[in-house]
Amino acid sequence: MICACGDDTASNNATDPNAVIDPGAGVIDNPYSSAGVTDPSNPGNTQNPGNTQNPTSSAGGTNPTDPTIPTSSAGATNPLDPTSSAGSDPVASSGSVNTNPELGPDGFPTLESYGAPPAEYTKDISATAKRGWNTRYWDACKPHCSWLKESSNDTTRADTSSNEAFLADFGTARNCNIHDVEVPTFTLGDVSKAWFGYNGTRSACGDEKEKGVFTCTDMAPIQVTENLSYGYVAGTANSKCGKCYHLQYDGHFANEMENNPPRETHKALKGKHMIVMASNIGMDVAGGNPNLPAGQFDLMVPGGGVGAFDALTTQVKKGSDFNWGAGFGGFLTECQNQLGYDATLVEYQTCIKDMCDAAFGDAGLPNLLRGCHWFADWYMAADNPTYYIEEVECPQYLIDHYMSRYNTSLENNFKKVTDWSTFKEGDVLDTLHCWKAGEAPPENGWQNPSAGCDVE
DSSP: OOOOEEEOGGGTTSOOTTOOOOTTSSOBOOOOOOOOEEOTTSTTSEEOOOOSSSOOOOBOOEETTEEEEEOBOBOOOBTTBTTSSTTOOSSOOBSOOOSSOOBOTTSSBOGGGGOSOOGGGGSOOTTTOEEEEEEEEOOOBOOGGGSOOSSTTOOSSOOOSSHHHHHHTTOSBOEEOTTSOEEOSEEEEOOOSSOOEEEEOOBTTTTTGGGSBBOOGGGSOEEEETTEEEEEEEEOTTOOTTOEEEEEEEEEETTOBTTBOOOHHHHHHTTOEEEEEEEEEOTTSOOOBTTBTTEEEEEEOTTSOOTTTOOHHHHSOOOTTOOOOBTTTHHHHHHHHHHOTTOOHHHHHHHHHHHHHHHHTTSSOHHHHHHHHHHHHTSTTOSSEEEEEEEEOOBHHHHHHHBOSSOOSSOOOBBOOSOOTTOOTTOOOOBEEEOOTTSOOSTTTTSSGGGSBOOO
């Protein structure tokens, strides 16, 4: 295929219906999130905390026998009209959908507009389900699931073999700029006579920093009812982006032993349920142990630990001496260090919320403050709690906050941007227009290799 491209100002925010694009060609991804996990049977021995050349996800947690030792921290609509298909779902999903929903300040339907959650989300699954455990993190990096798959061997991310397969996996996970404004997850870049393909929008966890992209803050956990919450997780290396799971907390924790029983925090979480969606894949997230065969999910929680690659301190600037808590374990680990491991639930909740307020109270990112308080108030400051787990259909709320509202198909023609920090809500994106293979490009259109695009 030969493709000549030029700026197409008339088709901003629209895919060119005449473009011929090979979705498997020219995908360049270099994901930057972070990871660090340990063998549950040996919590003090941290395994590979993340490949600094090509990190994949991130994490946070503590050794319950010694809170100073980290055990893990693992961690489609028209963009200008969020109501255009904000409730659409390329495959069947659970949960009521209001066809004329009330929109919140983020342009999404409010949580209440989705109606009552299905009863299956809070049913007792303890008799039949396997057990696993949570760690926690919030590194703010571009999610692993925001990147297109790099090869046919990549089974974790969205299927790019066809547009139908791409949408069936809910496409790519949304990402946002430093101001929490959603931007494309991938763009058309490096267009030349010899090569044509997509580039993932670059992560703030790489060299781009402020110019790059971050986790959208509305992926922070949210309470649905007294006993049900929604959230996002980093799964194990054999997980799949866009899958959802029902977690039923059982009042125990990962490294529990006879002389190290569950604390008040774990017991307070018992019987609560979460529906979580995989938006990250932590290549070092533990796959399980004989007692917890379902393995580990690294729950995305603001204040849960910035992990190995840390874009959060780029997004929320607090100065070099600000206390972000343990890199692997976050605010709870810091509170354990201050209060000891046998403090009361209320003492931990108060300590964590004080740290939440100091970090996010004036940051202008209210979802981070909400999610951080959620960890103390709903999740009961539980450290590495265990649960029963089963796969379920995704609630529409999680789908809507996962799916890119720009990259609604593989046939995307957004022009590459090197600095996303100046992009504001409602700004119009430049696009590139391509000729079909066999059609003649403008005369002398390929004479300058750097001008594979005829700029109008």
